[in-house]
Amino acid sequence: xxxxxxxxxxxxxxxxxxxxxxxxxxxxxxxxxxxxxxxxxxxxxxxxxxxxxxxxxxxxxxxxxxxxxxxxxxxxxxxxxxxxxxxxxxxxxxxxxxxxxxxxxxxxxxxxxxxxxxxxxxxxxxxxxxxxxxxxxxxxxxxxxxxxxxxxxxxxxxxxxxxxxxxxxxxxxxxxxxxxxxxxxxxxxxxxxxxxxxxxxxxxxxxxx
Numbered sequence: 039x040x041x042x043x044x045x046x047x048x049x050x051x052x053x054x055x056x057x058x059x060x061x062x063x064x065x066x067x068x069x070x071x072x073x074x075x076x077x078x079x080x081x082x083x084x085x086x087x088x089x090x091x092x093x094x095x096x097x098x099x100x101x102x103x104x105x106x107x108x109x110x111x112x113x114x115x116x117x118x119x120x121x122x123x124x125x126x127x128x129x130x131x132x133x134x135x136x137x138x139x140x141x142x143x144x145x146x147x148x149x150x151x152x153x154x155x156x157x158x159x160x161x162x163x164x165x166x167x168x169x170x171x172x173x174x175x176x177x178x179x180x181x182x183x184x185x186x187x188x189x190x191x192x193x194x195x196x197x198x199x200x201x202x203x204x205x206x207x208x209x210x211x212x213x214x215x216x217x218x219x220x221x222x223x224x225x226x227x228x229x230x231x232x233x234x235x236x237x238x239x240x241x242x243x244x245x246x247x
Contacts, residue, residue, distance in 0.1 A: 063230075066166075066193055069105020070239050077211070078229050082106055082167075086210035087184045087194040091203055091227070095123070098222035099215050101134075101241035103195060107167055108135030110193075115166025118159040119143045121152040123171050153179055160186035160194055167193040181208045203227050 065081035067074050074080045082088055082103070092099040107117055117140060119126070128138055144159075146152040149172060156170045160183060168187075172179075175198070187194040196209070203214055212228040218238045225236040 064191070066106050066110065068102070069109070070102075070241075072237055073102070073224060073239050076224070076226065076235050076237055078231055082193050082195070083210045083230075084193050085188045085191045087180060087187055087196060087208070088211040088213070089180075089196045089198050089202065089207060089209045090213050090215060091198050091200045092215040093200050093217070097215060097217040098239075098241050099197060102215075102222060102224070102239060103167075103169075104134045104136070104241070106193070108137075110166030111135075111137035111140035113166065115140065115192075116164050117141045118156070118165055118168045120156045120159070120168065120170040121146045122169070149173060149175075153183070156194070157182055157186045159190075160192055161190045163190050163192070165190065165192045167195060169195045169197070171197045177206055177208060184208050184210070 063079050063086075064084040065077070065079040066084055067081040068077070090099055090102070111117060112135070117136075119141065122143065126143070131141070132138055142159075144152075144155050146155055152170060153172060153175065156168055159165050159168045170183075175196070180196070183194050183196070200214055203212065207228070209228070210230055212226075214225040214227050216223040216225070221238040221240040223236060223238050
């Protein structure tokens with residue numbers, strides 16, 4: 039076999055290995071068919087950190103995860119919202135299909151306590167997803183949350199400002215979000231084994247789970 043043929047064979051084997059490893063990673067479908075088709079594995083990665091970086095608050099950044107969260111509560115998994123910036127409206131969450139008795143809203147005194155609470159919740163297998171809104175978090179703390187998510191097998195969703203995209207992060211998936219008419223433009227900033235891609239999600243029309 040020639041050297042070039044051998045190198046090509048090795049390259050193909052490496053690509054196939056990465057694809058197999060990616061397919062083996064568990065995910066939670068988002069509830070939006072187009073978004074699932076864009077995301078590696080077909081959904082929100084489980085046992086991993088996803089960073090959602092909206093250009094501003096209130097552009098649909100929470101509605102993107104609502105179908106998946108509702109499914110998790112129906113599957114008898116708990117949700118932990120760690121120090122949310124706004125108090126959620128229970129009736130609106132119920133209309134989205136969330137089982138409110140499965141939702142824990144955890145108030146903390148400061149950022150360090152919020153990150154500690156997120157880490158503890160992620161390590162508990164009873165939680166299907168943990169949402170947090172850290173104002174500032176370094177690469178080391180994201181890595182700790184990543185390890186905690188791996189231990190508990192849950193979905194870690196971190197809402198960060200879009201300026202965080204300029205900083206390194208060990209998160210498995212990083213998405214930049216922008217307003218786009220009646221929808222939300224989702225752009226892959228970082229993903230395991232995938233190139234950058236984008237689409238507009240209309241959160242009023244989930245496919246259901």
